[in-house]
Structure formats: C-alpha cells, structure tokens
Amino acid sequence: MASTYTVNTGIEKPGSGEQSGTWGTTTNTNFDLIDRSLNGVGAITLAGTTHTLSTSDGSLSDGHYRVLVLGGSPTGTCTITVSPNDQDKLYFVNNTSGEGAVFSQGSGANVTVANGEQAIIYANGAGAGAAVFEIKPPAGAVGTGQVDTAQLVADAVTTSIIADDAVTQAKIEQDVQTKSGTTSVTLSATALTTFVKHSGTGTLSIGAGQYDGQTINIVSIGTLTLSWGVGALGVSLGSDAKIASGIWDATASYWFFSETIT
Numbered sequence: 001m002a003s004t005y006t007v008n009t010g011i012e013k014p015g016s017g018e019q020s021g022t023w024g025t026t027t028n029t030n031f032d033l034i035d036r037s038l039n040g041v042g043a044i045t046l047a048g049t050t051h052t053l054s055t056s057d058g059s060l061s062d063g064h065y066r067v068l069v070l071g072g073s074p075t076g077t078c079t080i081t082v083s084p085n086d087q088d089k090l091y092f093v094n095n096t097s098g099e100g101a102v103f104s105q106g107s108g109a110n111v112t113v114a115n116g117e118q119a120i121i122y123a124n125g126a127g128a129g130a131a132v133f134e135i136k137p138p139a140g141a142v143g144t145g146q147v148d149t150a151q152l153v154a155d156a157v158t159t160s161i162i163a164d165d166a167v168t169q170a171k172i173e174q175d176v177q178t179k180s181g182t183t184s185v186t187l188s189a190t191a192l193t194t195f196v197k198h199s200g201t202g203t204l205s206i207g208a209g210q211y212d213g214q215t216i217n218i219v220s221i222g223t224l225t226l227s228w229g230v231g232a233l234g235v236s237l238g239s240d241a242k243i244a245s246g247i248w249d250a251t252a253s254y255w256f257f258s259e260t261i262t
Contacts, residue, residue: 008088008125009037009064010057026058033064040065046072046080046097054083063089070097070113077112079104082132088125094118106130 001015003026011030019026036042042065044053051074055063062068063082068091070080078097082089082105095101095113104110105123108131113119120135 003058005057007086009033010055010059010087012058029058029060032060036060036064037066041067041069043069043071044080046070046074046078046099046101049074049076049078051078051080052083053080055087055089063087066090067092067094070095070101072097074099074101077102081105082123082130085130086125086127087123089123091121092118093121103132105132109133 001018003015003018004013005011006013011033012026014023014026042062044051044062044065053063053068054061070078070093074097077100079102082103085106089105091103093101093103093113095115095117098115100115101113102110103113103121103123106126106129108124108126108129111119111121111132111134113121121132122135123132124130
C-alpha cells in the first residue's frame with residue numbers, strides 16, 4: 001500500500017508494510033515538517049509582483065513555516081498565492097519587503113499586509129473558492145498607539161459619548177470684550193482672565209464690585225479707570241500698565257484706580 005499524506009501539512013503516512021529499512025528516514029523528515037509548522041520562522045524572498053507559497057507533500061517547503069518574514073525586492077504590490085488551495089493554513093506575517101503583500105488562495109477574500117506591518121492570517125482551504133482572512137483583536141482590546149488616523153472614522157466619537165456637562169462654565173476661563181471710546185467693562189463671574197480690546201483713546205472703566213484676582217489685559221492706547229469694592233483682593237493689569245494710582249473713597253466704600261496704558 002502506497003504512502004498517503006496529511007491534509008494540511010503534507011506529513012507522510014507510510015503504507016502498511018512499506019519502506020522496510022528506510023522508514024526511519026521518512027519519520028525524521030516528518031518530525032522536521034512538524035517542527036517547522038509549529039515554530040518555524042522563514043525568510044520569504046519576493047521578486048516581481050507574484051509569488052507562490054507552496055506546501056509540498058513529504059518534503060520541507062516554504063509553505064510549512066509558521067512565521068513568514070517577507071523580504072526581497074518586489075517591483076510593486078506582490079500577490080502571494082497559498083498553494084495548494086485545499087489546505088488550511090495559519091501564518092504570522094511580518095512584511096519587510098518594501099511593498100504591500102496580498103495573500104490569496106482562491107477566488108474568495110484576500111488579505112493585504114502593508115509594508116512594515118504585521119498580521120495573523122489564515123487560509124480556509126476551500127478549493128477553487130478558497131479565501132484568506134485576517135485575525136484581529138476586538139476593538140476593546142486595541143492597545144495604545146495601535147489605532148491610526150485612518151482607522152478613526154468620522155462618527156467614532158458620538159454625541160452620547162460627550163456628556164452634556166463634560167465642558168462646564170467653570171472650565172471656560174477667558175472673557176474677551178471689544179470696547180471703544182468712553183465706556184465700561186463688566187467682568188465675567190467665571191473668567192480668570194478678561195482680554196479687553198480698546199479700539200479708541202477714551203477712558204475705559206472697569207466697574208466696582210467685580211471678582212477677586214482677575215487679570216485685565218488691555219490691547220489699546222488710552223486711559224483706563226478701574227474700581228472695586230471693599231474686601232476685594234484686587235484686579236491686575238498684568239504687564240500693560242505704565243502709570244497707576246489709587247485712592248480709597250470711604251463714602252462710596254470703593255477703591256478707585258486710574259492706570260494709563262501706552
């Protein structure tokens with residue numbers, strides 16, 4: 001009875017009573033096939049734009065490797081055909097060839113492994129209609145740095161993910177106002193800094209009773225008058241004040257400050 005071979009790896013199964021005196025050689029080859037299929041790392045040299053990854057019955061071949069390190073000098077995207085098309089295959093692929101690699105086994109689905117990328121793929125051995133698929137971790141298991149911009153679709157962040165109170169008024173810390181001529185500025189209760197654009201040269205007044213510790217940045221040429229109530233810790237003009245003077249009005253219970261901005 002002649003030898004037969006395992007369906008997916010091509011390991012030889014000697015027929016009953018066959019290979020008298022040479023059976024050991026066959027067995028040693030089979031062990032090598034098993035070893036390569038379990039843990040073998042093979043350098044696959046690509047050239048042109050096509051390559052056949054073959055698994056030969058009873059002899060070591062590139063298709064037996066578990067890990068495929070793609071190299072060589074392909075002239076463009078290389079289509080790698082897994083042969084024969086009736087064998088189930090599982091491969092860990094590291095593409096260092098400089099070009100994309102398309103894995104195909106039949107008329108079914110293909111998998112493209114971009115240059116510089118790695119992938120776990122399997123071929124289903126379905127004959128003429130065989131397909132190749134990629135094994136990917138679930139979305140929740142993707143680690144830091146493994147999602148690139150192209151994989152972030154426009155609706156990946158939905159309104160329901162951004163809670164209504166995710167951005168609160170307390171987190172909005174700047175108040176921007178534009179004033180001209182002689183007018184007054186009311187400070188925002190939540191602003192830490194108020195930026196005032198004074199488009200004229202008149203007197204600009206900051207009203208009394210405002211909030212402690214605010215900084216007023218004036219982008220102008222003119223005169224600024226500011227006042228605040230008793231007990232207030234003060235309002236600073238930052239680096240824009242050139243001349244400043246203040247007086248306490250006991251009747252009105254306010255400090256009155258005059259600062260000239262030049």
